[in-house]
Amino acid sequence: DAGVIQSPRHEVTEMGQEVTLRCKPISGHNSLFWYRQTMMRGLELLIYFNNNVPIDDSGMPEDRFSAKMPNASFSTLKIQPSEPRDSAVYFCASRPGAGNSNQPQHFGDGTRLSIL
Amino acid sequence: KQEVTQIPAALSVPEGENLVLNCSFTDSAIYNLQWFRQDPGKGLTSLLLIQSSQREQTSGRLNASLDKSSGRSTLYIAASQPGDSATYLCAARIGSEKLVFGKGTKLTVNP
Numbered sequence: 001d002a003g004v005i006q007s008p009r010h011e012v013t014e015m016g017q018e019v020t021l022r023c024k025p026i027s028g029h030n031s032l033f034w035y036r037q038t039m040m041r042g043l044e045l046l047i048y049f050n051n052n053v054p055i056d057d058s059g060m061p062e063d064r065f066s067a068k069m070p071n072a073s074f075s076t077l078k079i080q081p082s083e084p085r086d087s088a089v090y091f092c093a094s095r096p097g098a099g100n101s102n103q104p105q106h107f108g109d110g111t112r113l114s115i116l
Numbered sequence: 117k118q119e120v121t122q123i124p125a126a127l128s129v130p131e132g133e134n135l136v137l138n139c140s141f142t143d144s145a146i147y148n149l150q151w152f153r154q155d156p157g158k159g160l161t162s163l164l165l166i167q168s169s170q171r172e173q174t175s176g177r178l179n180a181s182l183d184k185s186s187g188r189s190t191l192y193i194a195a196s197q198p199g200d201s202a203t204y205l206c207a208a209r210i211g212s213e214k215l216v217f218g219k220g221t222k223l224t225v226n227p
Contacts, residue, residue: 004159029206031213033213042217042218042220043160043205043207043217044217045214045215048213048214050213053213055213056211056212056213056214091159091160093159093160102147102148102165102167103161103216104150104162104165105162106162107152107157107159107160107161109157109158109159110157110158110159
């Protein structure tokens with residue numbers, strides 16, 4: 001059974017460029033999460049979707065960040081324009097069930113983003 | 117605002133030793149408490165999930181406990197092995213789906 005798949009694994013780009021991170025959740029999982037991990041702040045939830053609908057985007061740091069989930073098998077996190085302080089590892093996770101389900105989240109291996 | 121703290125930030129032990137990792141949280145109104153393992157360059161792997169009504173969960177050499185009243189959880193690893201070396205994170209689930217993570221304890225088990 002394939003896990004959560006993220007691409008690219010590494011991204012290096014210059015400040016001001018648009019960055020698009022991609023995620024394919026585990027088939028049948030209907031909750032999807034985007035996280036950012038930095039040394040200073042640890043792991044933080046940016047946004048999550050339930051049945052392709054954004055439920056809570058309060059963790060999205062600025063309007064430069066946007067996320068979409070056009071269907072149950074694909075999601076994107078976009079940063080436009082990118083800034084050096086956006087450098088971090090971005091994780092996608094998915095989970096079966098919704099609401100009060102106590103199923104754990106399954107994480108992808110992350111995208112290591114470096115903005116020069 | 118929920119805050120999750122893990123102490124120590126790093127721990128080094130000899131192989132075979134039993135050890136305890138600590139996690140504390142400020143708000144006892146949690147749905148569950150989860151322990152994850154993170155290997156370098158990898159995502160998180162769920163180890164144990166303790167529901168708010170439970171006191172502990174066990175999986176193999178791992179045992180996690182939860183004391184909501186004191187805002188504490190511990191992860192006990194028995195007979196540690198070099199393969200246990202990783203960063204261990206705890207997370208408290210609050211609200212509908214949100215997990216609040218600690219910054220982790222980096223464990224090194226020396227052969």
